[in-house]
Amino acid sequence: MQASVVTFEKPLQHIGLADWNAKQWASQQTNDTRRNDAFMLRHQARQLRNETRIKTDWDTYHNNARLADRITEMIRWKDTLQACLNLINREVNALREEKFSTEKEFEALGIPISIVSECISMRDCRQGAELTYDDGDTELKRELCVLENVKKLLIERCQSAWEKINRLDEVKFKVQLDINDKHESIELDKDQLTLDKNCANISYKTDPLRIPSASIPYETWLEHSKYTKLLADKELEDTCKLREALFVIREKARNDIRAQRDYVDFILRKRIYEIQRARNELEWQQLKMREEMEKVGKEIQSLEEALNNKDDARKLAETRLENRTYRPGFELARDEAEIGLKDEVTQLTQTQQDIANKLNCAKATYNALEDQQVLIDEDLENKCQALMTDIRCLDLRSRLKSFDESTGSTETDRNIQLTKMEKEIPPT
Incomplete structure (x- = not known):
């Protein structure tokens, strides 16, 4: 029978219904798998986003806390070192005042030494048997030795004070440098603490994980801070003793000088009395003679x-x-x-x-x-x-008594007072 419609088929192999059903089932399984994979991906991505956001927030929080703790620690060390620096400044000023007083005391010894030397030279002008090594001459020379020893001792104490001031200045420089570094670090960390992810002045940096060449471990930094504090404490340890030693040596020098001066005055008065008595005896002998x-x-x-x-x-x-x-004859007799x-x-x-x-x-x-x-x-x-x-x-020697040792006025100060030049000299 002849077909009324002509049909054409693709020159491809057609599949059967079973294959089609199998393919449909396979496509359905593939789609489900892809959807499940996408769901898992979205879930994992959301979980990752949440975890990374939370981790980033917590890391930022912890780092902020670390920065705050670091700032607090550096502020505490800065305050400690600042207290040491203030104490060093006070001790340096006090030590300089004591050194200045000791130097004035040392300069003031010029007048007693010149007076004692003049007394020795004056008594050396005695004549005859009066030019003797009496107690007055011995005590005057001993007083001169006392003054020279006191002068030498004051010079040594001033030298020790000068060396101590230099060491304190060195420690002061180190402490001040450490305080400045800590202050700069505190300001820098405070600036970092004010930064957040929304700031405009943040950017990617080249090799941010590099370790700077001058970087040191935290333990080394802590040891350095402790060493600076210990160095300041060690230098301040004997400063008070040195100031007390300066004060004690000045008072002891004054007492020794005053005691020797009084004894020399007593010996001279005693010698004057003895000479007066001998003079009176000689005058009486002269009169009797x-x-x-x-x-x-x-x-x-x-x-x-x-x-x-x-x-x-x-x-x-x-x-x-x-x-x-001339009697004649027998009259020349040896009669009575x-x-x-x-x-x-x-x-x-x-x-x-x-x-x-x-x-x-x-x-x-x-x-x-x-x-x-x-x-x-x-x-x-x-x-x-x-x-x-x-x-x-x-x-x-009465000038020694009128000399005001408590003020420690030097010969220059005395000349200024005598010439009424106080108002002419500008204050220092």
Whole structure:
């Protein structure tokens, strides 16, 4: 039978219904799988987004907390170091004041040293037997040694204070540098703490995970901060003792100088009393010596008169003997008259010899008294000169008492006061 419609089929292999059903089932399974995969992907993505958002928020929170804790820690260390710095500044100022007072005390020793030296030179101008190594000379030299020792000790203490101030300045520089670094770090971390993800000045950085070459571990930073604090405490440890030592050495120096000065004044007054007593004794001896010389002079005159008187008597007796030698004949006899006249001549000769010897002794005694009188006059002059020297020394040393040691005024300050130049000099 001939077909009325012509049909055409693709020149492809057609599948059967079973294959079509199988393909439909496979497509359905594939679609379900894809949807399930997409669902799982969306679920995992949402979960990842939530977890990463939460983790990012918590990481940001923890880092903010870490920054805040770090800022708090650095502020605490900064405050600690600032307290050390304030204490160092106070100690440095106090130590400089003590050093300045010690230097003024050291400069003020110039006046006592010059006075004592002048006293020693003045007493060295004594003459004769008064130029002795007496107690006054010994104590003046001892006072000069005391002043020199005090001066040397004050110089050593000032040197120690100067070295301590230099060490404190070095520590102060280190502490100040650490405080400045911490202050800058605190400000930097505070700026980082104010940043968030919505800020305009944030961007990607090149190699943000790099470690800076000057970076140090936290433990090293902590050790450095502790070392700086320990260094400051160690330097401040003996500063108070040094200031007390400066004060004590000044007071001890004043006490030693005052004690030695009072003792020297006592020795000089004692020496003046001894010289006055010796001078009075010499004046009495001089007076008695002059009286004795007058008596010896009168006795010499009496002996000379007596000797002259014996000359006439001797002449008379010798003349009688000579004249009786001219008796004639047997009248030239050695009678009692001749014997008596010879005895008289002999006695007069012996008497003249005795008077002459006594006169020579009297003249020798007078000469000895005169020589002793010269020695007494010279010794008295020396004692008067030594007495005036010690009195001038004692008067010169009165400047030490009028010198105000408590103010520690130097000779320059004294000259300024004497010349009324206080208003002319600008304040320092």
